[in-house]
Amino acid sequence: MALVNPDFVEEVKRSDRFDASACMNCGVCSAVCPMGIELLPRKLFRYVLLGVKDKVLENVETIYSCFLCKLCEVNCPAQVHIAENVRFLRYYMNKKVFKI
Amino acid sequence: MPLPIGDTVGILADNLRIRKSVLPVSAESVSAWAKGLGLPRGGETILYTGRMYQLIPYIEALNKVQEKIEDSWIADFVKVGRVVNRFINVSGLLAVPPKSMRESCSRILANIARLLGQAGIEFGYLYEEDLYSGALVYDLGVDDVLEAHARRVVDVFKKYRVRNIITVDPHTTHMLRSVYPALIKGYNLQVKSYLEILAERDLKPRKELRLEAAIHDSCLYARHENVLQEQRTLLEKAGIDVREPAESGKFTFCCGGPAESLFPRKAKEYAKKRVDQIKKVSFRAVTMCPICLVNLQKAAGGEIQLEDISSYLVQAYCGG
Numbered sequence: 001m002a003l004v005n006p007d008f009v010e011e012v013k014r015s016d017r018f019d020a021s022a023c024m025n026c027g028v029c030s031a032v033c034p035m036g037i038e039l040l041p042r043k044l045f046r047y048v049l050l051g052v053k054d055k056v057l058e059n060v061e062t063i064y065s066c067f068l069c070k071l072c073e074v075n076c077p078a079q080v081h082i083a084e085n086v087r088f089l090r091y092y093m094n095k096k097v098f099k100i
Numbered sequence: 101m102p103l104p105i106g107d108t109v110g111i112l113a114d115n116l117r118i119r120k121s122v123l124p125v126s127a128e129s130v131s132a133w134a135k136g137l138g139l140p141r142g143g144e145t146i147l148y149t150g151r152m153y154q155l156i157p158y159i160e161a162l163n164k165v166q167e168k169i170e171d172s173w174i175a176d177f178v179k180v181g182r183v184v185n186r187f188i189n190v191s192g193l194l195a196v197p198p199k200s201m202r203e204s205c206s207r208i209l210a211n212i213a214r215l216l217g218q219a220g221i222e223f224g225y226l227y228e229e230d231l232y233s234g235a236l237v238y239d240l241g242v243d244d245v246l247e248a249h250a251r252r253v254v255d256v257f258k259k260y261r262v263r264n265i266i267t268v269d270p271h272t273t274h275m276l277r278s279v280y281p282a283l284i285k286g287y288n289l290q291v292k293s294y295l296e297i298l299a300e301r302d303l304k305p306r307k308e309l310r311l312e313a314a315i316h317d318s319c320l321y322a323r324h325e326n327v328l329q330e331q332r333t334l335l336e337k338a339g340i341d342v343r344e345p346a347e348s349g350k351f352t353f354c355c356g357g358p359a360e361s362l363f364p365r366k367a368k369e370y371a372k373k374r375v376d377q378i379k380k381v382s383f384r385a386v387t388m389c390p391i392c393l394v395n396l397q398k399a400a401g402g403e404i405q406l407e408d409i410s411s412y413l414v415q416a417y418c419g420g
């Protein structure tokens with residue numbers, strides 16, 4: 001069972017750089033992603049918004065495999081800044097997990 | 101076992117912090133392309149390479165090593181590598197590129213300088229102070245290291261009273277035009293790609309090329325920097341019948357290169373898909389980014405002929 005971590009939500013929300021709340025979970029991003037990244041960004045963003053930190057940490061490889069190519073972003077009907085949100089997750093991982 | 105992400109990102113970030121570049125390249129190699137061109141040092145307008153073309157041969161050589169390490173038990177030693185790398189330049193020792201590759205990258209930069217001269221642009225160059233922009237470390241999200249480095253880069257611009265920057269690749273263009281202004285207070289440099297400058301100047305070709313070629317847009321130019329029409333105008337005026345592969349222009353497919361530092365095998369698999377799309381419209385293709393060029397070339401294995409756009413432009417607009 002996935003555990004919700006309220007501190008994680010707070011930490012992420014405190015940053016104005018993570019903003020995926022407009023996501024309608026329509027799936028366009030996953031459909032167009034050249035890497036075939038099914039998880040990114042919609043499910044992963046949902047995990048972040050819900051505070052399911054374990055699920056986010058389980059998907060480190062996915063977070064770092066994104067090209068930041070923005071093909072998803074130009075097709076997103078809600079204009080979510082997908083690439084910048086992915087970059088923020090990397091920043092978070094670098095700091096909190098890898099201690100870089 | 102895949103390459104350990106944290107340690108690989110750590111090595112690249114440490115290199116930028118300690119050695120001012122993700123992969124250390126000697127000051128001599130950075131400016132070797134400008135030898136004999138008589139470009140003045142600094143000035144109000146400069147050609148800024150951001151070391152991207154110069155770095156490519158070294159990235160290539162290192163990736164060959166990484167590809168072998170990926171999925172082997174040695175991947176575990178990258179952890180040790182990060183600690184040692186802080187004291188000894190491990191990535192520099194591993195990456196020894198062939199001379200021919202360094203020469204072809206130098207030729208691209210010399211061609212760009214020639215094209216700008218042909219367009220009547222006066223510009224200087226920073227030689228060994230032409231620093232890397234930090235693009236890869238930005239992509240990997242090591243923002244604190246990037247910020248400190250960006251300040252170093254901007255200090256060099258201030259030292260030479262630079263106001264206008266001409267870039268040669270999409271990554272450096274994006275960093276200096278869209279990323280740095282958010283990092284550095286009061287940043288007000290005018291940044292343009294040489295393709296934008298050449299298109300603005302309405303250069304007249306001296307030779308018509310009469311050939312066809314597919315165009316592979318860079319994601320950064322197409323979706324971040326809105327450089328889409330300039331390359332097409334310049335190629336068409338040069339007499340090239342520009343063929344558009346499936347997914348081009350604003351919806352271009354990535355070359356796979358951004359995944360190369362962490363997942364070299366995935367990067368190659370993806371580049372192969374792009375090569376297949378290109379092959380369907382032409383056996384010849386032009387790129388405008390050093391990362392696209394090298395990644396697609398590797399995946400194509402000679403099946404298509406890939407060239408940097410400047411190679412065609414110099415033939416047409418400078419007459420060879």
Ligand code: SF4
Pocket residue numbers: 022023024025026027028029030041042072075076077078079080082
């Ligand atoms: S395309 Fe945009 S709105 Fe749709 S799921 Fe992806 S991020 Fe959400």
Ligand code: SF4
Pocket residue numbers: 029032033034035036037040041065066067068069070071072073082083
């Ligand atoms: S930026 Fe590109 S690689 Fe990353 S999720 Fe979007 S489409 Fe996929």
